[in-house]
Amino acid sequence: MSIIRIGLDLAKTVFQIHGVNHKEEVICTRQLRRSQLLDFFKKLTPCLIGMEACSGAHHWARQLQLMGHTVKLIAPQFVKPYVKGNKNDANDAAAICEAVGRPSMRFVPLKTIxxxxxxxxxxxxxxxxxxxxxxxxxxxxxxxxxxxxxxxxxxxxxxxxxxxxxxxxxxxxxxxxxxxxxxxxxxxxxxxxxxxxxxxxxxxxxxNTQALRLQQLRGIGPITATALIAAIGQDAHHFKRGRDLAAWIGLTPGQHSSGGKERLLGISKRGDTYLRTLLIHGARAVVKTALGKTDRLSVWIQSLCSRRNKNIAAVALANKTARMVWALLSRDMDYDPDFGLARGEVV
Missing domain, CATH: 1.10.287 (Helix Hairpins)
Structure with missing residues (x-):
């Protein structure tokens, strides 16, 4: 009976494998050395392989994909709830195998060279x-x-x-x-x-064509544009909407709600701290220079600054910039400051 799904626990020299069949029965638990890993998967029928997004994960994912396998990377914090018993390589591999099979699991985009x-x-x-x-x-x-x-x-x-x-x-x-x-x-x-x-x-x-496109946005220069491309890729197709990208960067409010009572906190600060810092610093520069300008974005910034302090305005602008980044990359379009104006949309 062939393996349909494998959980692969990565390390420097010792790798743990946990494989199941279509009945979810465990049919393979094995420890491999680094030199044995690729040879083992070459002999397998193409299957789904799950790994934690850790050191070396993108390299191994590319190697396994060349063999015809489907590879999905999972953030370690999403694997932890599936660990049964004490932490060891075998239990970690079993948890990865379980997590990668969940239909609602969110995965980490695979990076290119x-x-x-x-x-x-x-x-x-x-x-x-x-x-x-x-x-x-x-x-x-x-x-x-x-x-x-x-x-x-x-x-x-x-x-x-x-x-x-x-x-x-x-x-x-x-x-x-x-x-x-x-x-x-x-x-x-x-x-x-x-x-x-x-x-x-x-x-x-x-x-880079997409980096040039992102630099059309206010508050984004060469450093921020290339950092965004390195982090999320050329087309941002891994995110369904702009808010998902902003949430992944950590620019949306955290939440602590219970009993039907919604309680929103400050920004969650999830994701890449470096990327979030660049976007917020760029937004600070835009907020500083918006005074006296009459374009739509500057008017929105001035209105926000009249109600809240400039630090909050800078984070709000960084959130908006992240959403616009998603729009430009996912729709393969240039920045239009008057986009949606004909339909009566607001900024």
Missing amino acids: AQQDLQALHRIRSELVQQRTAKVNQIRGLLGEYGIVTAQRIESLRKALPELLEDAENGLTPDFRALLNGLRDDLVYLDERIATADKQVQQQARE
Whole structure:
């Protein structure tokens, strides 16, 4: 009797398999080494394979799809309720096999190689920015111990460092000057790495048609556009509507309702923190520049700011931007600021 569904628990070297037949009877539970995994699935009749969306999942999913299998990735938090007993590889694989067979289960979109390349570029750039921020704070903190206080802006520190190193009357010892010069070299190196990453992002944004389309939206530049493409793909077909995308990013209200009483909280902050941060920062810039403008979006922002504070307005605009992103990608259309005006629709 052939296997129709498999739960595959991924790891670095040891993989656990749990397979069932069309009667939901367990007919295969096996542990495989990394070198045995692909050979095992090559011998199987194409079936449904479920995996948690964890490290290496997209790679293995692409490999298994090439063999004719149907692969679906599940967020780990959706697998957890199906785990029976204590946590171990066998129970995890059984839980994945059970979860992937549920008709109402939501799945994680499979990333292409191009998406992973673009996402890796963003992850590296984000880490470099964090390292540069830490380096700036370290330099300012050490200088503060010698009674030297510089302005908080990184541009001010870049300008002040050569002057501090050349000033023989500021009380810095030769040993500390050598250390400070090394920290300055580190800062210059990080600036160069970030500048290189920025050029790569801008090149990707120019060459990608959908990224160019997203940059038509206010508050979205090359970094945000390419980050969106890396996260959700070229057509956003995995989301049924714009609100689903906004909820996936974590820009919709959380809910804690019971007994027929609806209680909405602040935004849920689910999904990709990096993506949500970019959208909100972009929205802040749009809110800041909307005053005095008469286009539909600016009028909506001004009306919202008159009722609520600017932080809430920025998050609301980020939510609206996410919905417009879905509309542009799913409908393969350019941004039209007057879309729906002829039908009397509101923004």
